[in-house]
Amino acid sequence: MKETLIEKLLFFSALVSILAIILIIIFICSQGIPLVARVGIKNFLFSTTWDPANGQFGIATMLVGSLLVTIGALIWGVPLGMALSIFLAEIASPRVAGIMTSMVELLAGIPSVVYGFFGLAVIVPFIREYIGGPGFSALAGAIILGIMILPTIVNIACDAIKAVPREYTEGSLALGATRWQTISRIVLPAARSGIIAAIVLGMGRAIGETMAVVMVTGNVTRIPGSIVEPVRTMTSNVVLEMGYASGDHQLALFATGMVLFIFIVILNLVVTASLKAGE
Amino acid sequence: MKPFGNRREQLIYYTICSGAVFVALTLVAIVAFVAIKGVGCISWEFLTEIPSRMGKEGGISSAIVGTLYLTLVALVLSVPLGVGAAVYLTEYQPRVSRFTRLVELSAEALAGIPSIVFGLFGFVFFVIFLGWGWSVLSGGLTLALMILPTIMRTSQEAITAVPVEFRENSLALGATKWQTTSKIVIPSALPGIITGVILSIGRSVGETAAVLLTAGSALGMPVLPTDPARSMAVHLYFLASEGISMERAYGTALLLIIMILIINYLANLSLRRFSYRLKG
Structure with missing residues (x-):
């Protein structure tokens, strides 16, 4: 009797994740879809006019903003993350690797708002002073995000590289290949699917990040002419306006969140497909 | 090499x-x-006084309490649910089952959802639909959903790592399944489970966007779970982005980083104990 009751309770605990994800989809979509239907999906996604006071809900500028900071972050975050992964898995002594791993854990643990604060206090003035523009810019967002996605990339890519069987490396070295030839032509291709998953998850992290971005990108709803101009991302749009939005305006913010959610779902599907292809 | x-x-x-x-x-x-x-900003007054004039003066005591309160509410719900789910999947389901796969997929999906989307959900579900308003309860439960995947996954790994012999010996001595699980399996896996919980505390403490949308940003001291609260991370956001007080922003940020350092240290410590215990 007691045993079956406990089993039922445990079963319910396991159900919570499934219920949560269903509830999240239902509640976000029930708010977002009616507005997108009314405004028209084309208008919502491709209009550059975001003017909630006059019922204009176009998020094109924010799509561009999100993609710009995300791609910017990947451009320097991925090479750096890969270098660090190769360093940890192939070069560093266990002692050094241990220290570096705790540092990466700490990077992952630092709250995003602290990164945003650091960006605001250091990177924004730096850009304003030495590169130009107002400082608050897509570039500032990309720099901060590039650091923030490192732990995601390194954790997964490093595991993928370590999972390559030793025989591959030894075989290659025995055939007279140099160490870099072995890493670049044997190890990395063998770890390919894990590395792709790492990069895509890093991309998901970057596109979903809110606080660090909202504090450094200036949040102007305009298509930027260059990377030192301000942009607004989808995430920033929600956090900036949710405090006072009501009616259609609030629904439009839910619709923005819904588009973001769809992006994340697509990225996760890519990860799953990539990992499956690797098996 | x-x-x-x-x-x-x-x-x-x-x-x-x-x-x-x-x-x-x-x-x-x-x-x-x-x-x-x-470091210059941190003083006894900074830690114990309630912010005044939007945070320009006074300390951050209500934000510290708000942070701890939100984290506590999140843990009270997510630890039993996360560990319970992990126990069910590892002890009560066959190694490969469609149900397990479905739960794991859901948890993975939850883990990938950006915090701002959790914030939107928490707002429409807890704040509006259930009518709890901006409160510690709404914020804490939103955080609970965010950290649930971490607690579940780390618990699953810790429980799976407990040798099968432990269970077999207990069952052979006549213990029931739940006695074995609660008295043998969970205690052996405890340090691993605790590691996951500690990491989740780190995530709750630093979370900003979701808390802002669900717990609000009231500066007062939260007492009841139905009171609105401002976490330290939310406080830092307002101090810095609205230029209220950069000095206090640095102090708050430093306090957050110190908390994360301690949390990471404790997590590592508990993980080391876990591998030690399993080796015997």
């Missing part, structure tokens, strides 16, 4: 190493910068 040979190889070697050094220096730079700028 074979050293990096010719000049080109050595150049690549140094490039990779300098990448690693760069990352290390970046981390040190962030922590040192905040520490140097913030």
